């Protein structure tokens with residue numbers, strides 16, 4: 083199974099040469115100007131803005147066609163206005179720092195290519211919704227992590243640990259593979275209309291992380307977690323609007339995971 | 353300003369920091385200070401795997417792993433440390449599995465393993481499947497699993513606290529031989545409020561990760577600015593082997609985002625503009641799976657000799673097109689998505705443009721095998737520990753093998769955490785000097801003062817000049833001339849940095865301020881890297897001097913120790929621990 087993947091490497095030179103010419107575009111990049119309309123908020127009074135008052139500010143930025151929103155935010159911060167504040171780290175969609183609302187949709191700034199965002203019109207950028215705004219695009223993540231902690235996001239096996247690894251078949255692993263990809267960016271939870279109106283709701287990300295353990299064959303605490311999610315602020319609040327699935331930068335089938343949890347509760351079977 | 357007291361303070365919540373916290377928080381009052389939320393740490397970006405001779409899919413042996421590590425490191429590895437790492441690797445992987453890490457599995461349910469560059473059976477006879485992995489998200493799974501266990505154990509985190517200074521009982525450079533130098537604590541800035549706090553601790557563990565942002569093209573996060581290394585350096589401690597930086601062969605062209613070696617482990621091939629599999633010329637026996645320094649130089653040479661691809665002929669192609677699309681999607685889902693998202697290239701049918709990217713600091717804060725930090729070639733600082741990429745044990749020598757860092761952070765993170773807790777159990781609570789925070793307050797107030805007008809230098813400009821100069825003159829190929837060239841630039845950059853001001857004058861969430869402070873760290877580290885590289889007139893592992901193209905064991909089979917002194921960087925050396933493997937020429 084492991085090595086079956088190879089066709090014949092040597093016969094593929096022609097294809098590779100094609101590839102070499104096809105990516106010729108890589109290397110020459112067009113530049114253009116975009117307008118970013120950014121929702122700002124300074125917890126300390128500055129200029130004509132009162133402490134904590136939200137306002138919009140427009141920036142004109144020269145960008146390359148290969149650049150992402152994060153690059154444009156950096157250009158502003160490094161060349162125009164050092165006070166523009168946002169979180170970021172990895173810059174390629176794996177750390178979950180820079181979820182924001184871009185043209186009305188939750189995305190990671192480091193994965194949102196400017197050329198895909200209708201750059202002939204101003205691009206709007208706002209903090210994700212439903213969590214308290216602390217400064218510009220930075221929100222308070224504590225309520226989000228608190229819900230995460232509540233679903234007991236750690237393996238709880240019963241019995242003594244074996245000497246070697248616990249066995250798990252590829253099929254058993256496949257049941258929860260999708261939800262292991264979560265980077266806790268909060269894009270899903272803060273795109274959920276139920277969460278916006280009811281901050282008590284656990285939100286999709288917590289359910290995703292519960293799913294990751296509920297369907298892990300090595301875990302024995304599925305029912306403890308399901309009990310928690312059966313609560314009035316749990317899965318039944320979900321109205322299946324699919325915003326979360328659309329928002330997830332990791333391509334996790336969030337709504338499907340929530341449905342599987344609901345099904346387990348309804349059928350009493352994991 | 354608040355003053356806190358803990359038994360153990362851990363700085364950093366990546367793999368190394370959290371592994372240490374899991375040990376120490378069971379036994380002592382532990383705080384973890386981290387500038388990022390733990391799950392944002394760059395360990396989460398690691399893709400390919402974690403090495404351990406489990407023998408789950410083919411015969412393997414930890415002793416072969418030691419040999420590969422020593423040879424891969426071009427014999428600059430301390431062999432006693434490598435032996436510990438490779439022996440403890442097996443339990444380190446099994447521990448993670450028991451914590452819940454979802455490794456890929458074999459048909460019979462065991463942890464699956466795959467090939468990775470430089471890992472062989474029987475001392476180089478043939479590649480061996482040693483890398484334990486979870487698709488191409490192994491680091492993500494390690495980071496998540498360790499964080500989950502920290503939640504379970506209720507580890508106390510101070511998120512978005514930037515440690516900016518280390519306070520020792522006396523200046524380690526003026527302390528006499530045999531004198532006791534001990535840790536008293538750290539000074540940290542809280543991002544949310546801008547307040548500066550002091551933490552007194554019996555033991556401090558640095559686990560602050562790498563320093564890839566010294567370079568422009570890098571696989572490292574924006575936040576990997578070598579803070580822990582620079583803080584130790586400023587506190588008078590040496591840094592070891594900083595001239596050895598690993599340039600990973602396959603960074604996404606123009607961006608530096610990593611395409612894991614797993615792509616080649618799964619059968620990917622590098623090709624030049626003529627479609628030639630050029631690694632056959634450079635490493636006839638293991639070809640595309642030769643160690644990273646060898647492959648990175650081969651790519652740079654192909655480009656330099658005019659066989660690069662694209663309009664500027666400045667990259668090569670990573671070809672996966674002969675693999676079945678299902679196999680690619682199953683084993684390499686993330687990295688193929690990077691190629692699609694960022695370059696618009698479809699790896700199923702097209703070669704992916706790649707060029708070497710600054711990836712890993714082999715050097716760092718020198719430690720013993722228990723994570724104790726050295727203040728010179730022989731003496732340690734009481735209560736101070738370091739682990740992970742910011743440390744240099746040294747298990748990676750002149751070139752780290754792929755999958756050995758995720759291993760390193762787990763093995764030595766655990767050891768450092770245990771040693772820190774054991775030390776705290778018998779040490780008194782140190783009292784910090786009255787003006788412990790003075791240095792940090794000084795830096796912060798200077799940057800906040802000033803008008804921030806157009807006439808004062810901008811940190812952003814200084815940073816990009818530094819990074820561009822380092823890419824141009826201190827990357828895969830180095831000469832005395834290129835190194836002197838960039839070295840001559842640094843004092844000017846430092847002088848401008850001393851006059852630089854920032855625009856954000858607020859206290860809360862002032863990332864403008866913190867980026868400027870991080871730039872200060874990068875400037876200090878660049879000096880150390882360059883001084884070590886210039887003095888090392890030989891080529892070994894990741895350090896390649898075109899004017900001294902061969903390894904010179906007579907003169908340079910030794911570790912560099914660099915100190916920051918009032919008169920600039922001074923260098924000293926320390927012997928390499930050689931137990932079993934006598935240095936030989938490295939052929940693949």
Ligand SMILES: Cc1cc2nc3c(=O)[nH]c(=O)nc-3n(C[C@H](O)[C@H](O)[C@H](O)COP(=O)(O)OP(=O)(O)OC[C@H]3O[C@@H](n4cnc5c(N)ncnc54)[C@H](O)[C@@H]3O)c2cc1C
Pocket residue numbers: 363364365366367368369385386387388389390393394395396397398399400401402403490491513514515516559560561562571572573576579580610612711712739740741742754755756757758759761
């Ligand atoms: C893209 C990529 C892929 C990789 N793939 C592999 C692989 O497949 N296998 C392998 O073995 N290795 C791999 N590596 C290397 C490996 O991932 C890293 O070396 C390792 O994860 C470093 O872990 P760490 O815990 O030392 O640091 P990090 O995970 O970087 O954590 C550093 C921590 O320090 C904190 N910190 C930093 N400065 C401060 C400060 N001033 N104050 C407070 N906190 C601070 C941060 O908040 C963070 O929590 C890869 C590296 C990269 C970049």
Ligand code: SF4
Pocket residue numbers: 263264265266267268269270271286287290329330331332333334336
């Ligand atoms: S499920 Fe997706 S969107 Fe939600 S937190 Fe996880 S990665 Fe982010």
Ligand code: FES
Pocket residue numbers: 169170171172173174175176177178179180190191192193
């Ligand atoms: S910066 Fe890490 S996900 Fe965007």
